[in-house]
Every structure is written in structure tokens, then in C-alpha cells.
Amino acid sequence: xxxxxxxxxxxxxxxxxxxxxxxxxxxxxxxxxxxxxxxxxxxxxxxxxxxxxxxxxxxxxxxxxxxxxxxxxxxxxxxxxxxxxxxxxxxxxxxxxxxxxxxxxxxxxxxxxxxxxxxxxxxxxxxxxxxxxxxxxxxxxxxxxxxxxxxxxxxxxxxxxxxxxxxxxxxxxxxxxxxxxxxxxxxxxxxxxxxxxxxxxxxxxxxxxxxxxxxxxxxxxxxxxxxxxxxxxxxxxxxxxxxxxxxxxxxxxxxxxxxxxxxxxxxxxxxxxxxxxxxxxxxxxxxxxxxxxxxxxxxxxxxxxxxxxxxxxxxxxxxxxxxxxxxxxxxxxxxxxxxxxxxxxxxxxxxxxxxxxxxxxxxxxxxxxxxxxxxxxxxxxxxxxxxxxxxxxxxxxxxxxxxxxxxxxxxxxxxxxxxxxxxxxxxxxxxxxxxxxxxxxxxxxxxxxxxxxxxxxxxxxxxxxxxxxxxxxxxxxx
RNA sequence: CGGGGUGUGGCGCAGAUGGGAGCGCGCGUGGUUCGGGACCACGAGGUCGCAGGUUCAAGUCCUGUCGCCCCGACCA
Numbered sequence: 001x002x003x004x005x006x007x008x009x010x011x012x013x014x015x016x017x018x019x020x021x022x023x024x025x026x027x028x029x030x031x032x033x034x035x036x037x038x039x040x041x042x043x044x045x046x047x048x049x050x051x052x053x054x055x056x057x058x059x060x061x062x063x064x065x066x067x068x069x070x071x072x073x074x075x076x077x078x079x080x081x082x083x084x085x086x087x088x089x090x091x092x093x094x095x096x097x098x099x100x101x102x103x104x105x106x107x108x109x110x111x112x113x114x115x116x117x118x119x120x121x122x123x124x125x126x127x128x129x130x131x132x133x134x135x136x137x138x139x140x141x142x143x144x145x146x147x148x149x150x151x152x153x154x155x156x157x158x159x160x161x162x163x164x165x166x167x168x169x170x171x172x173x174x175x176x177x178x179x180x181x182x183x184x185x186x187x188x189x190x191x192x193x194x195x196x197x198x199x200x201x202x203x204x205x206x207x208x209x210x211x212x213x214x215x216x217x218x219x220x221x222x223x224x225x226x227x228x229x230x231x232x233x234x235x236x237x238x239x240x241x242x243x244x245x246x247x248x249x250x251x252x253x254x255x256x257x258x259x260x261x262x263x264x265x266x267x268x269x270x271x272x273x274x275x276x277x278x279x280x281x282x283x284x285x286x287x288x289x290x291x292x293x294x295x296x297x298x299x300x301x302x303x304x305x306x307x308x309x310x311x312x313x314x315x316x317x318x319x320x321x322x323x324x325x326x327x328x329x330x331x332x333x334x335x336x337x338x339x340x341x342x343x344x345x346x347x348x349x350x351x352x353x354x355x356x357x358x359x360x361x362x363x364x365x366x367x368x369x370x371x372x373x374x375x376x377x378x379x380x381x382x383x384x385x386x387x388x389x390x391x392x393x394x395x396x397x398x399x400x401x402x403x404x405x406x407x408x409x410x411x412x413x414x415x416x417x418x419x420x421x422x423x424x425x426x427x428x429x430x431x432x433x434x435x436x437x438x439x440x441x442x443x444x445x446x447x448x449x450x451x452x453x454x455x456x457x458x459x460x461x462x463x464x465x466x467x468x469x470x471x472x473x474x475x476x477x478x
Numbered sequence: 479c480g481g482g483g484u485g486u487g488g489c490g491c492a493g494a495u496g497g498g499a500g501c502g503c504g505c506g507u508g509g510u511u512c513g514g515g516a517c518c519a520c521g522a523g524g525u526c527g528c529a530g531g532u533u534c535a536a537g538u539c540c541u542g543u544c545g546c547c548c549c550g551a552c553c554a
Contacts (some may be wrong), residue, residue, distance in 0.1 A: 010515095011488095019548065027489095038545070059485050094553070115554095148553065156553070229554065266554050333514040334536060340514095351513060361513075477554090 011341070013280050018224040023153070025274055029283045029342045032153045033101045039151035039158030042099035043267070049291035050270055051161060057143065057193050057288075058163060058265070065205035067137040067165060072119040074142070074155050075110040080118045084243040085115060090210020094146040112145040117211065117236075117262060120166035121244035128258065130249050135178075139165040154271035155478050157230075162266035166257040168246060172237065175259035179235040182263045183216045184338050186231035194222050194269065195240065195286035195394040196276050197401055198230060199390065199424070199473055201449030206433050211260075219448045219473060221401040222275035225422020227448045227475040230272050233263035271478075276397050283343030284365055287386040294323040294382060295344045298349025301327060309355050313348065313378070321382055340365060345389050366393055409458050412440070413476075418443045424475050430461030439463055445474040453465055 010028050012020040026032055031047030043051065054145040056117075059069070075098060082088050113119070115414050126137060145159045165182060169175040183200060190196040198218035208215035212234040220230045238257035241247070247255045251422045277284040287293050294317055300312040305402045310325050317323040326335050332349070339347060349361040360378070362371045373381045404423030408414035417425050425445060429435060440446055450470040 017548090023547075034546075036545090090553095133524095144554090146553075150552090162554075201521075232554075253548095257519070268554055302512075329512095331514085331516060332512060333516085336514050338515080349513065353513075 012298070013278060014223065014278075019347065020036050020276075021280070021381035022271075022274060024120075024290045025341075026153045027280055031270065031274075031283075032152075037158070039148055041153045041157050045080035046291060047270060048133065050273070050285070050289055051267055052306070053289045053291065054189070054193075054265075054269060055163070057140075058185075058189055059141070061189075062163075062165070063183070065137070065181065067139045067167075070138045071142065072113070072116045072123070072140055074113050074350060076113055076116075076118055078109050078111060079347075080122055083113050083121070084116060084211045085242075087211035089145075089169055090205070091115070094148060096145050096147050110363070112247075113142075114262075115141075115146055115262075117163055117240060118244075118264075121240050121246060122167075123245050124258070125246045128246060128248050131251060134248060134258065135167055136167045137165070137178075139163060139404070152271075154267055156268075162264050162268050164264040164336075165262060167261045168241070169260070170248070170256070170258065172259045173312070175235055175237070175261050179214070179233045179261045181217060182261070183218065183231070183233040184197055186233065186265055187218050190218060190220065190230060190269075191394060192271075193286070193288045194273055195288075195390060195397055196230065196272055197394065197398040199449060199451050200453075201473065203232075203449055204433070204436060204472070205448045206436050207447055209234045211236065211239060212262075212435060217449050218425075220272055220285040221404055221424055221475075222272070222277070222478070223278065223400070224429060225404050225476075227374075227473075227477040228268070228272050228275070228422065229477065230269060231263070231265040234261060236260040236262065244250070252296070268388055275395060278343070282341030284393070284453065285345060285356055287345045287390050289447045290343065290345050291322065292324045292339075292342075292344050292349055293321045293386055294346045295335075295339045296323065296325040296348045296350065297332055297339070298325070298327060298352075299332050299349055303352050305355060306350070310350050313375070317348075317382060319379060320379065321386065337362075344389055346385060355429060364389055366396075406464060407457055411462060414439075414462055415443050418474075418476075419443050422476065424448065424473050426455065426457060426471055426473055427462040428458050428460060429470050429472045430464055430466045432461075432464070432466075434443060435463035437462055439474065445476055448475050448477060450475040 011024045014021045017236040018123065030044050032044055034348050038183060050120045095114050096112040098112060099106060141161050141163050143161050148156050148158055151157050167178050169178060187198050187200055190198045198220050200218055203215040203217050210231065216233045216234045217229055218231045220228050222228055238259055240260050241257040246258045248258060250256050294316055296310050298306050301307050307327055314323055314325040325452060345365050347363040354360050359372050360375060362373055362385060364385060406417045406423060406425045406429045408417055408422060408425050414425060414427055437446055450472050454471050457471055459468060
């Protein structure tokens with residue numbers, strides 16, 4: 001362990017100070033820089049490349065499912081924002097307002113979008129007339145602004161990047177199907193691409209989105225035992241449709257309100273990647289999302305033929321993986337540490353000895369296992385290793401999460417676990433907000449979700465002792 | 479928004495009781511090196527967060543203000 005620490009002195013050890021560890025990684029791996037605007041971050045090329053990979057996957061999957069991308073204005077007139085009561089109330093404390101255009105005060109102030117429900121609704125009301133116009137499956141990639149009090153790179157910033165889908169449907173059933181379809185897509189993104197295991201479930205009344213009929217969520221667990229809401233999908237029912245007058249005439253000529261959904265994931269997912277997979281040497285990226293999957297480090301590159309061979313390998317590997325060659329004058333050891341810190345899944349070392357033996361050295365980031373491979377085998381072996389890294393990262397993340405998931409039946413147990421063992425706690429709940437609030441006050445945890453996969457831990461609500469209606473995942477959350 | 483901490487070259491820091499702006503790393507050039515953060519030589523780089531004030535003199539003292547970090551209350 002002491003040896004490991006020596007590798008990367010720049011990063012604070014996780015168990016010494018988790019928050020500092022996170023900040024160190026974010027900066028040292030060159031994901032972000034702080035900007036001159038409070039709470040706003042500069043996403044640097046390496047960080048943005050991760051986001052682009054998330055976008056690529058999600059965007060193509062959404063399009064396969066029939067969604068279309070649009071772009072809405074970043075400003076919302078105050079009157080428009082106020083049309084749905086719960087919605088405004090939910091967002092009012094964190095909206096930024098534009099009051100002036102040039103030197104002139106605006107007659108109506110404009111809000112910088114914290115989310116675009118109202119804009120989509122306003123637009124849908126105009127373009128929808130008949131059942132033939134439905135469904136509308138719109139998605140938008142943009143940034144939104146929420147005036148947060150406490151900010152942290154990726155996890156909570158004043159401005160953040162996201163994707164927001166807004167769909168309208170003829171029936172409640174279709175809207176519900178869409179809501180769940182997207183939740184499943186998000187879960188797939190997390191598990192299959194980001195190697196982050198998630199719990200799918202429904203938010204309680206207290207935790208649901210402002211103005212929603214029901215909110216569904218995927219919850220993941222970070223290395224420090226805190227939960228992170230990683231994506232949400234909302235069924236609005238016809239609440240917004242009524243507030244905004246989004247109606248269509250059905251086949252019988254009757255006016256009906258549409259049924260609506262909205263859903264989003266944000267750059268927060270990058271924070272999840274860091275906190276689920278990272279270790280004391282830095283970031284650890286699953287191959288499917290890593291901007292660079294293979295880094296080639298030439299050894300004694302000044303010697304005859306080394307750089308030529310490294311370049312040749314780069315070109316070959318480039319046919320099936322995202323590869324980079326670092327031919328800078330830095331020491332090989334320096335490069336090893338640098339790319340470990342940046343979480344590059346696989347390192348390929350090639351030096352004079354290797355060339356002599358027609359081999360290379362491959363080193364995995366996740367396990368640090370070293371493997372000598374014949375140069376003839378790269379096309380076979382590298383994809384295998386990358387796939388294996390992808391799978392085993394998901395497995396170890398799942399194992400860690402399961403180890404940090406506890407069960408409580410009494411309040412004493414509940415409190416004891418919450419105080420001493422950071423992680424998810426499963427406990428039964430009667431469904432009353434009063435109990436939820438009391439649990440927060442007494443135990444110090446919030447409800448994360450009512451998982452789709454329910455378990456019967458006891459007949460009674462852990463708080464009031466009345467009949468239990470749901471098993472709930474509780475925890476401290478980001 | 480409350481409590482605590484912090485702000486000095488790019489980064490990490492030192493600068494007791496007011497009077498030379500310094501160190502390590504990094505950066506540039508040249509050379510020797512290269513299988514886990516190399517070494518030597520030379521060199522570039524600073525409105526001491528910002529604004530006032532006290533003083534002959536402020537990185538240092540006083541007031542205000544802003545940013546960042548940590549802990550809480552609110553949130554993707």
C-alpha cells in the first residue's frame with residue numbers, strides 16, 4: 001500500500017479524505033478546471049470526451065427508439081414558468097433571472113432555464129391538434145442553470161450539461177410505458193457502458209419531481225457509501241397538459257389532454273464514474289466510455305526503431321480500439337503514473353527488448369496485471385482484455401455495492417447502521433410522508449427509492465409500526 | 479444560507495515582533511538518460527484574491543468584499 005501511494009503522490013488517499021480525493025482526481029486527471037464564475041466549471045477536453053461518449057451512446061439509442069432532437073430557447077418568460085404551480089414552487093429558489101437587455105429593463109423578466117418543461121409544453125400546445133400528431137418524442141441536449149448553494153464539479157454545479165427528453169402521448173398507458181422504457185435505457189447505459197450497477201425504482205411523493213405524477217430513478221452507490229441519483233424519468237400524467245392546454249381530438253372527435261413524460265441524465269454521471277470506479281491512483285474508466293482505451297508507452301524511444309514500431313502498433317490498434325501513443329520526452333515511469341491517474345484501461349509498453357522478441361507488455365488499469373503478448377496476437381488479445389476489464393469493473397462495483405447494502409427492521413438497527421456503516425439501508429415503510437420525514441430527522445437518511453424488486457423484510461413500517469406498504473432503499477445522498 | 483478553514487510565480491508551500499518576494503515541483507534551452515514520476519547546467523515567470531484604511535514604509539496590522547475547500551439545511 002505504501003508502495004502504491006508512492007506512485008501517485010498527487011492524490012489524497014480515499015480513506016484519508018474522500019472529498020479531497022474526489023477533488024484531486026477531477027483536477028489531476030484534467031477533467032475540469034474551476035472557472036471565474038461561482039459554481040461553474042470548465043470541462044476540459046478529457047472530461048468532455050467522456051461526456052461525448054455518453055452522448056454518442058444515448059443519442060443513438062434514443063434515435064433508434066424514435067426520438068428526435070430539438071432545441072429550445074435558454075430563456076423562459078416568467079409568466080410561462082408560472083403556469084404549473086407545483087413546478088414553479090419546486091424550482092423558484094434556484095432560478096437565475098435576466099432582468100435587463102442592454103441598458104433597458106425588461107417588461108417581463110426571463111428565467112434562465114432550470115429545465116424546459118414549460119417551453120416544451122407551450123410548443124406542444126401549438127403544434128398538436130389530432131391524435132395523428134401523437135406521439136411526439138422530443139429530446140434536447142443543452143445546459144441548464146440552477147442557482148445552487150453548494151457546488152462540486154460534476155455532482156452539483158450552477159450550470160450543467162444534460163439531455164432532457166419530453167414526450168407526449170395519447171394515452172396514460174403509452175406515457176407510462178415510455179417512462180419505464182427510458183428508465184431501462186438509463187439503467188443499460190449505466191450498467192453496460194459505464195459499468196455502474198443501479199437500483200431501479202420509484203421516488204416517494206416527497207422526493208418526486210416538482211409537478212410530476214410519478215418519478216422513477218436509478219440510484220447508484222459511491223465508494224464512500226453515499227447514494228447518487230444517476231438519472232430520472234417522470235410520468236407527468238396530464239397535469240402539465242391541463243395547465244398548458246395541450247389537447248388533441250381523438251378518433252371520435254372529442255378533445256383529450258395528452259399524457260406526458262420527461263427524463264434526463266446529466267454530466268453528474270461523470271462524477272459517478274469517478275466515485276464508483278476510482279482508487280488511490282486516480283480515475284479508472286470502463287473501456288466503453290474511456291476516451292483512450294489503449295495508451296502506448298514506448299521505452300527508450302530514442303533508440304533505433306522503437307518509435308517506428310510504436311507508431312506501427314498504434315496504426316494497427318487504431319483499427320479496433322481508441323489508442324494513443326505518448327512519444328513525449330517524459331520518462332516512461334512518469335507516463336505510467338499519468339495514464340493510471342487518467343484511468344486509461346490498458347497500457348501497452350514496447351521497448352527494444354520487446355521488439356527483439358516480437359512482443360509487447362500489456363498492463364490493465366483495473367487489476368494492474370501484466371501480460372506479455374506476441375505482437376501477432378494484438379488483434380485478438382486487446383479486445384478480449386478490454387471486454388474483460390469492462391465486465392470485471394461492473395462486477396466489482398456490484399460486489400462493493402452489495403457489501404454496503406444493509407437491512408434494518410427496527411429503528412435502533414436503522415440508526416446504528418446509518419451512523420456506523422455508510423451505504424444503502426433497506427427498510428419497510430408505511431407510505432406516509434410523516435414517517436419519511438421523521439426518519440430523516442432521527443436516522444439522518446433520505447429515501448432513495450422504492451425499488452421495483454421488492455423484498456418483504458417485515459410486516460410493519462420501521463418508523464410507526466403500522467402496516468408496511470413498500471420496501472425502501474434509504475441512505476445519505478449527494 | 480449558517481459554522482469552520484483558506485487565498486503569495488502554473489501547482490504545493492515558507493515568509494515571528496511591519497523595512498530584501500523566496501523555496502520545492504512544474505515550464506523553456508542544451509547535454510547525459512529512458513522497463514514505475516531521471517540528472518546536470520543555464521533561463522523565463524509574481525498586480526502577494528480584490529477594495530479601502532493605518533504608517534515614512536504593508537505579503538505582514540485594521541475594515542470591508544470576493545473566490546475556493548470542509549461540515550450542516552435545500553437540490554440532478
